[in-house]
Amino acid sequence: MKVRIELSYKTPKGSEALFTSDEMRDAHAILIAEDLVKTGRAKQVMFIDRHENTWTMKEMKKFMEGIKTEPHHVKVYFDGGFDLKDKNSGLGCVIYYEQNNKSYRIRRNARVQELNTNNEAEYAALHLGLHELELLGVHHLHVTFVGDSKVVINQLNGEWPCYEAELSLWIDRIEAKFEKLGITPEYEIVSRKLNREADHLASQALNGTEITSNIELS
Structure with a gap:
C-alpha cells in the first residue's frame, strides 16, 4: 500500500x-x-x-x-498476444510479492482460442493474473497492475471510454473479481521493453510452451 x-x-x-x-x-x-x-x-x-x-x-x-505472513506488496505484470493467422492468443503474467520477509515470483502463461483481437488478449492476460492472485490467497490489498497496453489500462482506470461489447465484458469480469477479492487496483503503463517478462511468456504460449512456476527470489 x-x-x-x-x-x-x-x-x-x-x-x-x-x-x-x-x-x-x-x-x-x-x-x-x-x-x-x-x-x-x-x-x-x-x-x-x-x-x-x-x-x-x-x-x-x-x-x-x-x-506479514500473507502475500503482500503485490505487483502483476501482464501481456497478451494475438495471432491473426490461426486465431490463437498467448497470455502471460508475472507476479512479484512478499511473504514472511521473503520475496517471490510467479510466472504463468496460457494459450487460448476463444478471443478475436489483441486487446481481448491483453484483458485476458490481466484476468489470468487475477486468477493466480486468487489461488495465492491475495485479498483486501492494494495491487499494482503493470502493462504496455494503453487501451486496457486507460479503460480500466476510466481515462478512456470503452465502446466494444467484447471489451466491456472483460471489464465487467475483472471488476467483479476485484470486488470478490477486495483488491484495490493501481495501474502503471510501461514500454514493451519494461514488460519483457510477460511479453516473453505470451510469445511462449503462442508457440505451445506452457510455463508455471513460483520461486523464491534471492
Missing part, C-alpha cells in the same frame, strides 16, 4: 506548520515518520492512503504486522 505522511511541526519557539509528504510505500513511510517523531517536534502524525483513509502510527504498524 502507498500512503502519504501528514504531520504538524512545531519549532522550539512555538511556530507551527502542517506538512504533507509525497506518496510512498507504507514501510518506508513508517521509517520516515518515526525519524521525524524522534526530533520531538513532529506532532499529530497521520498516514493517508489513496482513498483518503487515515491511519495513526499504531494502526499502521498493526496493519503491517498483520499482513
Whole structure:
C-alpha cells in the first residue's frame, strides 16, 4: 500500500506548520515518520492512503504486522498476444510479492482460442493474473497492475471510454473479481521493453510452451 505522511511541526519557539509528504510505500513511510517523531517536534502524525483513509502510527504498524505472513506488496505484470493467422492468443503474467520477509515470483502463461483481437488478449492476460492472485490467497490489498497496453489500462482506470461489447465484458469480469477479492487496483503503463517478462511468456504460449512456476527470489 502507498500512503502519504501528514504531520504538524512545531519549532522550539512555538511556530507551527502542517506538512504533507509525497506518496510512498507504507514501510518506508513508517521509517520516515518515526525519524521525524524522534526530533520531538513532529506532532499529530497521520498516514493517508489513496482513498483518503487515515491511519495513526499504531494502526499502521498493526496493519503491517498483520499482513506479514500473507502475500503482500503485490505487483502483476501482464501481456497478451494475438495471432491473426490461426486465431490463437498467448497470455502471460508475472507476479512479484512478499511473504514472511521473503520475496517471490510467479510466472504463468496460457494459450487460448476463444478471443478475436489483441486487446481481448491483453484483458485476458490481466484476468489470468487475477486468477493466480486468487489461488495465492491475495485479498483486501492494494495491487499494482503493470502493462504496455494503453487501451486496457486507460479503460480500466476510466481515462478512456470503452465502446466494444467484447471489451466491456472483460471489464465487467475483472471488476467483479476485484470486488470478490477486495483488491484495490493501481495501474502503471510501461514500454514493451519494461514488460519483457510477460511479453516473453505470451510469445511462449503462442508457440505451445506452457510455463508455471513460483520461486523464491534471492
